[in-house]
Amino acid sequence: MKADKKALLFFVAPFGLLFAAFYMAPIGYAIKQSLYKVERQGTFGKAQEVFGGLAQYERVFSDGPFWESIGRVLLFGVVQVPVMLGLALILALLLDSGLVKGRRFFRLAFFVPYAIPGVVAAIMWGFLYSPNLSPFTAVTSAVDLLDADLVLWSMANVVTWVYVGYNMLIIYSSLLAIPQEVYEAAKIDGAGAIRTAWSIKIPLVMPAIVLTTVFSIIGTLQLLAEPQVFRTFSSAVSSTYTPNLTVYSTSSIPNFNLAAAFSVVLALATCALSFAFLRLTQRRGGDQ
Amino acid sequence: MKNRILPMLIMGMGTLYFLVPIWWLVVAASKSRTQFSGTAPLWFADFSLGDNLSELFAYRDGVFLRWMLNSLVYTGGAALLGTLLAAMCGYALAKYRFPGREAIFNIVLSGVLVPATALALPLFLIFSQFEATNTFWSVFLPSVVNPFGVYLARIYATASVPDELLEAARLDGSGEVRTFFQVSSKLMFPALVTIFLFHFVAVWNNFLLPLIMLGEERLFPVTLGLYSWNTQVNQLPELRMLVLTGALVSIVPLVVAFLLLQRFWRNGLGSGAIK
Numbered sequence: 001m002k003a004d005k006k007a008l009l010f011f012v013a014p015f016g017l018l019f020a021a022f023y024m025a026p027i028g029y030a031i032k033q034s035l036y037k038v039e040r041q042g043t044f045g046k047a048q049e050v051f052g053g054l055a056q057y058e059r060v061f062s063d064g065p066f067w068e069s070i071g072r073v074l075l076f077g078v079v080q081v082p083v084m085l086g087l088a089l090i091l092a093l094l095l096d097s098g099l100v101k102g103r104r105f106f107r108l109a110f111f112v113p114y115a116i117p118g119v120v121a122a123i124m125w126g127f128l129y130s131p132n133l134s135p136f137t138a139v140t141s142a143v144d145l146l147d148a149d150l151v152l153w154s155m156a157n158v159v160t161w162v163y164v165g166y167n168m169l170i171i172y173s174s175l176l177a178i179p180q181e182v183y184e185a186a187k188i189d190g191a192g193a194i195r196t197a198w199s200i201k202i203p204l205v206m207p208a209i210v211l212t213t214v215f216s217i218i219g220t221l222q223l224l225a226e227p228q229v230f231r232t233f234s235s236a237v238s239s240t241y242t243p244n245l246t247v248y249s250t251s252s253i254p255n256f257n258l259a260a261a262f263s264v265v266l267a268l269a270t271c272a273l274s275f276a277f278l279r280l281t282q283r284r285g286g287d288q
Numbered sequence: 289m290k291n292r293i294l295p296m297l298i299m300g301m302g303t304l305y306f307l308v309p310i311w312w313l314v315v316a317a318s319k320s321r322t323q324f325s326g327t328a329p330l331w332f333a334d335f336s337l338g339d340n341l342s343e344l345f346a347y348r349d350g351v352f353l354r355w356m357l358n359s360l361v362y363t364g365g366a367a368l369l370g371t372l373l374a375a376m377c378g379y380a381l382a383k384y385r386f387p388g389r390e391a392i393f394n395i396v397l398s399g400v401l402v403p404a405t406a407l408a409l410p411l412f413l414i415f416s417q418f419e420a421t422n423t424f425w426s427v428f429l430p431s432v433v434n435p436f437g438v439y440l441a442r443i444y445a446t447a448s449v450p451d452e453l454l455e456a457a458r459l460d461g462s463g464e465v466r467t468f469f470q471v472s473s474k475l476m477f478p479a480l481v482t483i484f485l486f487h488f489v490a491v492w493n494n495f496l497l498p499l500i501m502l503g504e505e506r507l508f509p510v511t512l513g514l515y516s517w518n519t520q521v522n523q524l525p526e527l528r529m530l531v532l533t534g535a536l537v538s539i540v541p542l543v544v545a546f547l548l549l550q551r552f553w554r555n556g557l558g559s560g561a562i563k
Contacts, residue, residue, distance in 0.1 A: 007464035011380035026410035135329030
């Protein structure tokens with residue numbers, strides 16, 4: 001349909017203006033900031049911002065701890081995202097299989113952790129992991145869940161705990177949208193529940209799984225609240241433990257230009273990974 | 289019958305995994321400081337939740353209550369306004385043909401892929417140019433923008449608002465804006481509640497933006513407030529019970545909202561993912 005200009009402006013402009021001011025402008029500003037550097041005349045001279053070209057990016061690319069932190073969240077993502085989505089998929093398929101009684105209850109019970117903010121969830125689990133505060137002292141006195149080897153996976157558990165139910169619900173609602181006729185042929189062929197799930201349901205809910213994967217990749221690279229909270233519980237979590245913590249601690253030095261460069265690289269890496277994943281799955285879908 | 293045992297067993301284990309930590313929090317928040325470490329952690333001792341609550345709300349002139357109210361205003365306000373703006377924009381993108389429509393949609397969609405935390409620092413720098421950091425607006429305004437909401441609103445509007453209806457309204461002499469508020473928004477209502485809910489959760493959980501923007505305690509949302517208490521637990525052990533009780537109180541509003549709005553998220557969630 002066509003619309004008069006005034007109405008269109010009324011509908012689109014408010015969101016458009018805010019989007020420009022609080023999404024596009026910050027990106028532009030971050031890029032600009034990342035191209036500047038602070039120079040001082042002598043040790044105690046006045047600080048001055050001057051154009052620095054790619055100087056900040058050189059520092060980003062030679063910054064060992066930053067790339068270590070990228071490696072750490074990638075490792076985290078490679079393990080945690082499949083585990084979380086695998087669990088979500090299994091629970092969604094079980095809910096949908098007709099083999100489970102009390103669906104409403106389970107749906108609610110699994111979804112409740114999603115209502116708990118990351119910071120609060122991390123505080124809760126921090127207590128649960130602590131050797132002397134935990135209700136599960138049998139476990140926590142035998143293994144230190146907060147030491148350098150395990151703390152990453154202890155955080156992975158917090159993230160998994162919060163988001164399995166949410167992802168399960170996304171997958172489950174696209175399972176509900178599959179028309180019943182699709183299953184009839186399978187029934188006639190005598191396919192069992194597992195066979196039906198594997199060859200019919202999973203391929204049909206692939207778009208939902210792809211969507212949840214992209215969101216999970218974005219979430220993983222952005223890890224901040226959990227490690228930030230865990231710094232109180234564990235000395236193994238440094239101020240550059242994840243890329244976002246690096247951005248935060250660099251900006252509180254303060255070195256805004258370098259922090260802006262970190263932000264830009266991180267945003268680009270996130271977009272690139274999400275796009276790459278979308279491309280990969282689309283191509284595979286096209287071959288079939 | 290036999291093949292029901294394994295599925296129910298898995299669901300039962302899932303329920304334990306998801307609910308035991310919350311159960312533990314409820315129990316822990318109901319104990320006095322001495323009983324917290326001395327009694328069975330997963331069962332009640334003397335019930336002192338009332339004492340803990342009054343201590344929590346009295347601590348430092350009731351700053352916790354202030355944080356809760358801040359969170360409700362930041363989150364409720366941003367989600368309401370954000371849903372309305374996203375709905376209008378998504379609706380226009382779905383129902384009207386105009387030059388630049390696809391370009392706008394693609395720009396907004398790529399906004400979904402930009403991590404919000406990558407924006408927090410540059411936002412801080414921009415707001416500090418106007419000396420507006422450490423204010424209510426520095427957290428509120430950026431929280432209003434929800435590109436994913438526009439994406440969902442466009443899908444929902446395409447699916448639930450028929451063109452014929454808009455034609456008919458136009459023939460009746462109703463202006464486009466009036467038609468949106470009186471007809472279309474009602475058809476989109478269940479979808480709008482879904483957008484609202486997820487926007488609400490996203491803002492309620494947002495941590496980096498207030499962490500970077502706010503220095504003054506009285507402006508903190510509850511997540512940042514609890515975080516700041518938790519960092520002081522080692523120096524001030526009496527804060528531990530307040531952190532636990534506060535954590536419990538802080539999750540009540542969202543859990544209640546989810547319970548009340550069940551019929552909206554139960555099946556409606558993720559309809560966007562199918563398309």
